[in-house]
Amino acid sequence: MEEQPLKRRTELKRPQLSAEEASAILSEHYAVSGELVELGSQQDQNYRVDAPEDRYVLKIARAARVELEAQNAALAHVAGKAGAPKVPRVVPSHGGEEIVPVTLSGEAYQIRLLTFLDGKPLTGRKHLAMESVAALGDIAGRLAVAMQDFDHRGLDRELQWDLRKAGPVALHLLSAMTDGELRNRIAEAMVGAMRRLQPLMPELRVQAIHQDVTDDNVVGRADGSGRLVPEGVIDFGDVMRGWVVAELAVACASLLHHADGDPFVILPAVKAFHTAYPLTDTELEALWPLVVARAGVLVASSAQQLGIDPDNAYVQHNASHEREIFEVAVSVPSDLMDEAIRQAVGKEAAKTVPAMEARLLPDIDPDHVGIVDLSLLGSHLPSDRWQYEDTEALLLQSAARAAGAAATRYGEFRLTETRLLQAQAPRTSALGVDLCLPGQTAVHAPFSGRIVERQGRLVLSDERLHLHLLGVDPTDTGSDTVEAGARIGTTFGDPGALGFMRVQLSTVPDLDPPAFAAAHQAKAWRRLCPSPAALLGFDCDAPLPDAAGLLQRRRRHFARPQKNYYRNPPEIERGWKEHLFDIEGRAYLDMLNNVTIVGHGHPRLSAAVGRQWSLLNTNSRFHYAAVTEFCERLAGLAPEGLDTVFLVNSGSEANDLAIRLAWAASGARNMISLLEAYHGWTVASDAVSTSVADNPEALTTRPGWVHPVVSPNTYRGPFRGAGSTGDYVATVSAKLSELEEKGQKLAGFISETVYGNAGGIPLPPGYLEAVYAMVRSHGGVTIADEVQVGYGRLGHYFWGFEEQGVVPDIITVAKGMGNGHPLGAVLARREIAEALEKEGYFFSSSGGSPVSCVVGTTVLDILHDEALQDNARTVGSHLKARLQALMDRFPLVGAVHGMGLYLGVEFVRDRETLEPATEETAAICDRLLELGVIMQPTGDHLNVLKIKPPLCLSHESADFFADMLAKALRDGW
Template sequence: MLPPVSATGERGRRGGPSRPPARPGPAVEHRVISCVRFQKSAATRFFRVAIVAWSVQVARAGLCGSARGNLFSPPGPVRGPPGRVPSPSNGRRMTTPVSGTLSRTAGRGVALASDIAGEVFGFQGEATALPGEFDLNFHLAGTGGDIVLKLSPESRRPVLDLVAASLRQLEGARLAAAIPRLVPPVHRGDGSDLVAHVDFDGNPHVACAVTYVHGMPLADLRPRSMPVLEALGTLLAQLDLALDGFDHPQLDREFPWRMETAADTIRTRLDDLTRGQDLVAATMARALSRLEPVRDALPACVIHNDANDYNVMVVPSLQGARLSGLIDFGDVARGWRVTEVAVAAAYAMMGLPDPFEAACAIAGGYSSVLQLEEAECATIVPMVALRACLSVCIQAREMALQPDNAYLAVSQEGAWQLLDTLAGADWRIAEFRVREACGLSPNPGLKTIVSWAGRAEPRAPVMSPEVLAHPCTLDLSVGSPELPHPDDGPLDRLVADRTAAAGATVGVGRYGEARLVYSDPAFRSRGNDGDEARTIHLGLDLFAPAGTPVHSPLPGTVVSVVDNGTPGDYGPTVILRHATPDGSGFHTLHGHLDRATLGHLEPGAHVDAGDLIGWLGDAHVNGGWSPHLHLQIIALDPLHDDGQQVAEPGNYPGVALQRLRTVWEAVLPDPTAIAGLPVATVTAVAPAAQPVLRKRDLATKRKTVLGSSLSLSYDDPIHVVQGWGAWLYDDSGRAYLDTVNNVPHVGHANARVADAIARQSRILNTNTRYLHSEITALADELRAHFPAPLEVVFLVCSGSEANELALRMARCHTGRDGVVCLEGGYHGNTGGLVEVSQYKFDGPGGAGAGPRVAVAAMPDTYRGRFRRGQGMSDAELGARYADEVGQAASRLAGGPGVAAFIAEPILSCSGQIEPPPGYLRAAFEHVRAAGGLCIADEVQVGFGRVGDAFWGFELQGVVPDIVTLGKPFGNGHPVAAVVTTREIADSFANGMEYFSTFGGNPVSCAAARAVLAEIRDRGLQSHAREVGNGLLRELRALAERHPVVGDVRGRGLFLGIELVRDRETREPFAEACTYLVNRARERAVLLSVDGPDHNVIKIKPPLVFEEGDAVLLVETLDTVLGESALRE
């Protein structure tokens, strides 16, 4: 199979611009000013050079962007077009002008700006200079709010009148976000103007002020939020609606950024480019060829016309970024309505791996208020391309005029990158995506093609009737129980077994299935939230022996006969074109053929329905697949778009991304109807239900049949259907790196464990009152991992059962009832274990500590009572925390007495807390001195996870009296254990029989033995140490870059990252943890939150977690921790 022509879209259709007719409107009744472009005076240029300084206040002022930059590159200038520094609209003119001479120094200019603001506009505040290409801009912060002051040449008066008039038109409009409001001067003569005159170096200027729009520029927001872009589209439509009926003489003015005359501007400035002339010329020609046929059909209205990413203001938040406002009405004009969407999209698309997702979000938001027409949807991408061409051409001239202005060069990289992306994309696919976002059917011609193909005559089966006579459907979907284990190689066995069992002559692979068989990197692409894989099969597969003849289903013309020989691709492939009565036509692709096919047909040859076009190839020649025909319909020209090549000859994608499934189904419709299968089979192989629908149904069912106290992970839960190694797969085939599931200790779907369970299940499963060898063999193998005197094994079904039994043994052995537990400790879900789990009994719904329980301080050297950095050594810290255990034991002495001290060697629910050295040794001494037993809860810690030892207690150099085991013991199968001394086991045998029906059953024992064998044979303990140590180093380096990380700790693959609001106060930052795990999940990395303050990210993956997995985890954490919500 060929990877997608681009990650998101493919190439496309053409057109050309025209001026829309003027629309009548009310006369303008007032004069006001705002920012537009004008020829700079020498004095203005000198002053701009003197005061321009990039500042954080730029963004907050609502005028223009702050320093160009992001978390991955040093700050730099804006990317927008030259002279595009956003500026305010402003007020009316005073009859008695205020005069003054602004100094040529920035400091004096700032001081005079404050004076002007106070005297003219009655605003007292400290001024800060803002960047401006042609005007003098100042941000003033005062007690009553913030304003922006602008000084502009008198020559710009007509356009400034337009801007202020448009702002007046918008007063009172209900908008989704803020826009600047005019601030009038304190003194007005006739009350008709909102402009004050000042003198600047002998040149007349006008002063105006507008309110400050809060937020940061969209350009600086990380990540680029699609909901924010959708809201932007909504706001732009609301603005256009509110401006309906507005008129002004300047609405039809000529200026370089007008879309209707963009081609003329580009042509006149093309020679200014020092690079990329051919790219710009070709892009412009392509765009115009799509615009020209529909130019007269495009609606016109008054538009803002400049929603670039430095004019769009946003507020980042842990609950999701929101749109806060739109500034700079200097380009307001009458123009094509769709220009509003295209301009916003052009800047929003820059820098994204999938830029068309941004365009779709804006178009969809706009259409939710004002429905875009079909012709408009067809022109968004061409207009985006023209805007990018305009940007680089206009900027080039500015660079020639200002060769020392470094930011002009840097700021255009985004536009050049966008042009490169557009050149390699199929604009037809992009248009289909836009149409879908706007509520239209993606491919308007699809229905005609599908209808005709289903009833066309003459027709013939693609294989002989004898081959197709007895088909059987193969389930190749993600989660299919029929698929062979990934270790078992290709699908040949499945195909052979299923077809033989069904007595079938051909196996049928369904259209629309989500599959995991596309593992080659060619099927992966970069999305806006990380890598993603194409998994949705958009063809029909017919499995038959190699050499089976393949026939044309319909009359047609041979377009190509090509050997796509890359492993995982189609191998020899034939593409045919079939004419339709309306002349549109469509194509069929026949892939995975034999090389003999290559010499059988020639491009341009005619074939009739039923003509031989080739033979099935075997895995050596067909791309490495089991012999089969991949048949698909292609509802557009797969090679050319209006004469421009948009794909590799003889190839076309046959597998799509789930999120683009609907669009690609409109390009590659179901070909089952033309294959020649029996009618009953056509019904049986109907496309599988879309995963999103199954997920929604499952969530609804879960709420109906299960208790509401059973929670789900993540704001958007995952429907997991398959696992393998350290990865989980949802029902669309998306792969998620599992960094938190410590139950599948030796990997999800471990073959050795699964085979052991299946093998023993077929032989015997019964309770422990019968003799069988599995239970004794497991006990022997387990005992070998323990130091003396731990030698007696009790097998149970869960960690909770193990801890219940351990407490029962301790109470029986000591004759006492009291238990010492730790702050934040959790030991199980039974009533008896909730009683000794402070994490639960002091949490929501808990009743507090009971009389049989004493709680000791958590041995947390980061935020606990005794901390690192307080002048104590590690040994002293351990002793101080151990004393807390002794004091807790003393509190029980006069009552129930001490039966046991229960603790995890590394505290899990407490936040992955590793106690200081010597802690357990001293704590055990205190407990034993009080007559109690020491229980090590290894349910989460044990079996080599900590790397440096097999059991967590070994890290502290102690031997507990009782050890409990659980979660990883059976790799997900319910098996757990208690290991203790002979003395304690004998005291427990007091006449009351201990019996667990399922504890130690043969199947569970077989699973546990397989787990122990995997740990041993694959060296997973040392693997955990090596990968874990490297990961820990990288996480600590990560902490140096991100202040929100307060502490990184743990051993092996038992790690924790604590997030804080402030490193000095160490205030827990639970909201940041919630944000991080949900954003990581969106990027297909699964994390979870732990700790009593819910501010610790826990990392406890399967032990087969590889170094490459650790790299992906660190990269994901680095990306999310650098996002705006966690940096502001």
């Protein structure tokens, strides 16, 4: 077969041999038979062959023989290289041929048989984790290294995918496009890309490259979390001699339809490729224009191929991906991506803002400009003021009235720009400065240049810098060029009034820079839009946060057993209702924080605490009203008879004290607790805790006085379903009989009243009624641990034990009762409480302090006045229904536990065996963080999402959580 010219090659239809014809070829030339499954391809035809002994790929092509010989030689070459990715192997025919010529119905084809490379292509996942993206770049880099010394005469070929010829290829392909608007957009993008590439071409290194290391052609295996880890490369059909950097450009382009609109998703791949195969400065500069060129050729090529072969399902499916690739590729300036790419590989170029020849606002005294702090921690943004639309303007006006003029800060992550319930990070980093100035303030040119009006802006440009001014009434200078110091305009408004003006610099011609950038893009954008401080004459630069550095400092002094959420945690510095904010202004929905029961930043609670601190804070041995009033309120919430209160600082202390009360009241030491339970960190509360997730040694290190029994987990325990009550009760009865036979007395029984640590699993009906009766008949005391599940969180009940229809002897509570303030309590019958006096008095230095009691009372007031228990019931029921609906769509969702706003979503790999999906759960939590949701796993297997948000959670927030969880499960993690 002769070499086809490029034009003819782009117009070839894909071979269309039937499965019967392919089977006959296999039988005649390879003695292979099996089920055939057609695989997608644009211009070749491929069948997967599932033979009894192995799996193969039958490749049917019209390509020139020398090109196929080059592909086979490349496969063999790469396979022999240490450190290279896995590749298929060529299977010779009966006659020893690696390429078999076949003629059918007058058409000539070249046939090859390759081994099938096991694994799944990355293209099947809409979302690719950063680790998978980096692995794609790494595999492309290692493949380029392996092919550095490969040569073959079949590498020099005319191919539409050769990015060295992207310009003429696009010109040819676009001529046949019928969508005029899209054709023009692609043409414009290609012209821009070629203009940037042209001067770089002579310095771009050339070697043998695969030219198609894409998400379609890289296969991987699922790691423990279910993420795909790339291992091998298939389809060497485009192997050729080309630019090394084109190998990376092709891989990066394929990632853009996994990017959710964000081109910065490619950066881990760039860094990984550069680590494996270091690129030159010129190649780094060429990378993004090549990505844009690849995107344009992809869309144009698919359009033409569908015109030739409209029934090609593979091309039809890929067309939408390729259109998305193009849209993302042209969504940002090339200069921005060039900066981001250089920063990713540590080759950021030095750039400085040239010295200004004059001040922009010479009539404004730099020492009398009020700087308005709109950051997360800014004192100008108390309570919820940040979310009002006119906040920035009002604060600027107030500061300007006091100082004469006012300005915001450059580079600041503005809380006023954040947005709640957003899957993508908002644009919060200011790329310019907003000013509030007297009307008719003179504006002068800080440097000489050409001045134009563009889209409502006044733009002054020289060869290095471009000044964008918004809110300026231009002065007619009589020329489009001005000298430094010349008056170019005034601010709008009367001299006695205040007006607004925005000042922004850009280093890129013809760019209308955005006012704000998302945090992960801000560093690159700041290179394109430097600070205007030099032309304003005063310091307007905000200090940049350093969350990673702060974490290092924390780890130097904060004891290591005190863990933090997430491997790379955001720096959370503020909260509001059910939302948390990181230092860069990103809002997260807090679905985890059962400590803050009435919501973050509650103004009523803040005011009450501030007032009490200003009056008195001491210990409960003094006589003051707050402790009396709070204890009365607590006792009024408990069942009749539980009217005596101890105040402590935490749930651990509450459970520890409850155990001491059980010892004192019973005269015994033996405690029965449940497996999989967690009760605290003090010596006694830890002793009765058996969760191996919290303590891997829990089951082998319990002291002799602790007697765990089987957890009544009706989902994955030894006895399943609501009818398992008797079986679980029998395990407690057996333990009591064992103690009795040994002549040992019982002190008590402690359990959560809903299985909170396992994800909110209700106890089987009647379980506590039967167990409490047995315990009391053996002289023991019953302790209800309500630290996590009580205080209205269940919605349908204030206390968890109410669902079981029982009354315990002791209630322990903490966490939410202080809304984050250290506050816990033990409520007991008076005779049990006073039994402790045999051992001396009890005292907690800050337990029951005036401030703590005011906190507790105010929390109860808010719970009542804002009907938060009712909200937990209605919103919790709605959320549970949304989560249960996910079970029909995603087999990974094994069960939804709980009630109210204490819910658990349990992930399993198999609904029959209930194999816990531990690694998947951790990865899903990481993905949820990226989508703006705080969530962590719980349970002994860490495979349950522990859903326990503030009780003020809105329906909108509940839906956002369900939607984001569905997105993570659908698109991957």
